[in-house]
Amino acid sequence: MTLVAILSGAGVSTDSGIPDYRGPNGLWRKDPEAEKLVTYDFYMADPDIRRRSWQMRRASAAWNAEPNAAHRAVAELERSGTPVRVITQNVDGLHQLAGLPARKVLELHGTAREVVCTRCHARSAMADALARVEAGDPDPSCEVCGGILKSATVMFGERLDPMVLGQAMAIAKGCEVFVAVGTTLQVQPAASLAGIAVDHGARLIVVNAEPTPYDELAEETVREPIGTALPALLRRLAAEAGTAPGTDSGTAQGS
Template sequence: MTLVAILSGAGISTDSGIPDYRGPGGLWRRDPGAEKLVTYDAYMSDPDIRRRSWRMRRDSPTFRAEPNVAHRAVAELDRDGGGAVRVITQNVDGLHQRAGMPARKVLELHGTAREVVCTGCGARSTMAEALARVEAGEEDPPCTVCGAILKSATVMFGERLDPEVLGQALTIAKACEVFIAVGTTLQVQPAASLAAIAAEHGARLVIVNAEPTPYDDQADEIIRERIGTALPVLLKRFHES
């Protein structure tokens, strides 16, 4: 059974209406100051940053987005392909799972935007509940258990990735026969290094991305076409072979 690992970045979700971050029209290029809203130290120390962050979450297209053809193609490969598929995603939108990928087969390196976590007691609840409180007038809703600061259950700048999740991702990268990096600039570490680790351990490395990446010279195949068009064709080819 062939193990196919898919590392997905923001580019896979742009067709769902969620803008990327580092592409030509990405959020960080359009508004460099927006990075502060997802930087841990700034978020924890500045109530105004937190209020702006909650407004950003309230208005985010993430929670209105639906899986697109690329997400569905990944889920179809897992369901119908007769092989083992694992998704390692840099995204926090949960669209792989909503497209039909079993949650146990999706590693969310940067956490999830669909939950919130208390920075004091660690209590977790849904983002929908927190945003309902924002809509009701709480500009910076505290934890309902202990009163400490709430944050999105995502990995902010300045926070470490969950070592258990990262360890599982490393194991998959070393074990897979095919590693497909799709919609990611492969610039954010340590996620980006997974592509090189897979190649070093003998995997066929395929990169599907509009822009060049630092790992293009290690790839067996590079696809620059639109992800919504290219990925379903690519995965169908792997299915048939």
Template sequence: MTKPLVAVLSGAGISTDSGIPDYRGPQGLWRRDPEAEKLVTYEYYMGDPEIRRRSWQMRRKNRTLSAEPNAAHRAVAELERSGVPVRVITQNVDGLHQLAGLSARKVIELHGTARAVVCTKCGTRGSMADALARVEAGEEDPPCPECGGILKSATVMFGERLDSRVLGEALAVAKACTVFLAVGSSLRVQPAAGLVGVAADHGARLVIVNAEPTPYDELADEVVREPIGTALPRLLRELAAAERRPRSEEG
């Protein structure tokens, strides 16, 4: 893996401007409707057909698949196009970094993707859009077309472990980067939040962009409370400009 210069850890806050609500903020989904957590909790999902039916209806109604990248996602992709090595570690499952033009191989999706489904029995993966079309056609709990097993979103549900390979890749990025930006994350969910400390311990410049205080603010070289849609593009333009300057000017 090429040593990254800039690592971006993105949380739900980076996607709110795209119309996707966050989960743990003051108006977050889990605070407004604690029962909704059951719909994305593995034990409940696997054990209760009614929970699965409600989960499919929730997916059918949510705006994730129709959301478009916003200025913050586009700014990260633009930084890569400017020639600065970039890696994104995202807690989001919306795929908006890739839709904004960032190479998929440079996006580490810690919690999987809502744009695909996976069979819990045989592991076959498929398109979420295709599964939702089956729901629209009347299948309340569409089974795997290969083996008849239970289909779920290809996301990490509550009660599931993160993929160790994916987490290992994220750790390698956190250790190797020279700048680490934590954007739109409460930094209260482990192990993702711990990547901030790993980056700081390995000498990265740490910048936190978030509306609310986080447990890692004291470690940060810079804390930004401005709206992400304006703050992140500005910060990344400054990084790109600094990278273009001849080293002799940085004396």
């Protein structure tokens, strides 16, 4: 059966109320100084940056965000029996909240729902750390060793987890269809996955409001709003694969 790989970027979550970073109204364009709050060297060296970072986390739109039509469409494609793997640049966990099994989601940039100690690498829930901030601790330290805590996301200046990146590359090499959705395809090495997929024979479909550097490699580019365009596209892919509701294959096929 056709393996569909989906590389999802910030544009997938904007309908859930989570702003993107590099779009026309993106966070980094509105406030370039905000980038320091998620830059590893600044974060580790400056307690004031850390305090501001914790306040930014407290105010994050992600905590009240719900999966939108795009997230739900991906989960529905998986439930239809089509083999699906999501490689996401997002850290909001909305693919999983929409019902996609966690084992089928690769979080390239980590997760904002956990914190990690920069010294002993102990992990714990972000909600617990934010509760400590709410209680008056402006820069909570690791409760295991006293080290500096950070979000379990990949900050600027940090490398991606090589194991996660290796898994993502394997998916890109093994898929028949590679859908890049809501991503500018400008941040490496994530963007290179689209080229790797094409090099290994996959159909590339780009769903994004703005042009990307990989459009010329794409079999299809879609500029329509993601909330309507992606569900329609994924229904078509399911029909082509014979796994859409009402087809002979039904939902018996697993992945």
